[in-house]
Amino acid sequence: xxxxxxxLVALALAAVSIHASLPAHAEGNVNxxxxxxxLDDDGWGRLDEHAEIGVLVxxxxxxxxxxxxxDFIATADTITTVPIGSRLDIEAFTSELGxxxxxxxxxxxxxxxxxxxxxxxxxxxxxxxTRGVSFGEDDxxxxxxxxxxxxxxxxxxxxxxxxVRISRAEIELRPFGDRVDVKAGGDHIGLLLGWxx
Numbered sequence: 001x002x003x004x005x006x007x008l009v010a011l012a013l014a015a016v017s018i019h020a021s022l023p024a025h026a027e028g029n030v031n032x033x034x035x036x037x038x039l040d041d042d043g044w045g046r047l048d049e050h051a052e053i054g055v056l057v058x059x060x061x062x063x064x065x066x067x068x069x070x071d072f073i074a075t076a077d078t079i080t081t082v083p084i085g086s087r088l089d090i091e092a093f094t095s096e097l098g099x100x101x102x103x104x105x106x107x108x109x110x111x112x113x114x115x116x117x118x119x120x121x122x123x124x125x126x127x128x129x130t131r132g133v134s135f136g137e138d139d140x141x142x143x144x145x146x147x148x149x150x151x152x153x154x155x156x157x158x159x160x161x162x163x164v165r166i167s168r169a170e171i172e173l174r175p176f177g178d179r180v181d182v183k184a185g186g187d188h189i190g191l192l193l194g195w196x197x
Contacts, residue, residue: 028059028067028197029104029111031151031159035190037075037094043182047092047125050075052190056147056163058102058115069102069115071145073165073188086130093124093138094184096167098145109153111161111196116146121169123184143169143185151192161192 037050054073060066073096081088100117122140144167151161167185174180 026059027062028057029151029159029194030196031056031058031161031163031192031194033073033163033190033192035163035188037073037186037188039094039186040183043180044092046079047077047090050077050092050094050186052076052188054096054190056102056192056194058104058113066101066103069098069100069117071098071119071147072096073098088130089128091126091128091136093126094186095122095140096120096143096145096185098167100145102147110150111153111159112148112150114146114148116144119143119145119167119169119185121167121171121184123171123173123182125173137173139171139173139184141169141171141184143167145185147188149192151194153196157195157197159192159194159196162190163192164189 033054035052037052039048052073052075057070058067060068075094078091096119098117098119100115102113102115104111104113120140121143124138126134126136128134147163147165149161149163151159165188169185170181171184172179172181
């Protein structure tokens with residue numbers, strides 16, 4: 001999960017850099033998301049409800065009909081099993097780096113939005129036994145995403161709201177040597193907190 005946290009921080013810093021480098025007549029929003037992602041339980045079993053964190057960046061010229069969207073979302077879930085008397089921790093991760101467009105309407109302090117695009121979606125399964133021995137498998141694939149939601153502008157800069165997202169991609173994992181196709185995208189819902197300019 002550390003590499004996903006590093007990527008999330010890097011994207012947040014990139015968002016701040018984009019904000020600082022845009023001309024004065026440009027506008028945008030950086031919203032952090034805290035939520036949940038539901039995956040297809042046929043592929044993930046009991047690891048199908050992930051906690052998620054992410055950042056949604058939207059920016060462009062004021063008069064553009066839609067703005068550029070760059071989003072990064074990381075998710076995780078963990079279960080513990082006791083096969084044949086020995087404890088085994090199983091950790092599942094997914095990540096989504098999406099690029100596309102987002103339309104945000106301005107109605108006083110209300111900001112409804114919709115967006116969509118392509119995403120590089122990855123998934124990973126790690127197995128860790130009581131001795132600390134671990135093994136796992138990961139894969140990634142190109143997929144699609146769409147989202148919609150609303151946020152409210154509080155004061156001049158602060159945003160609060162919610163986002164609903166659907167992402168789709170299929171990856172291949174071989175945790176025990178056998179090919180397993182799993183859906184790494186899912187259905188997301190989350191709280192948005194951020195700022196706009």
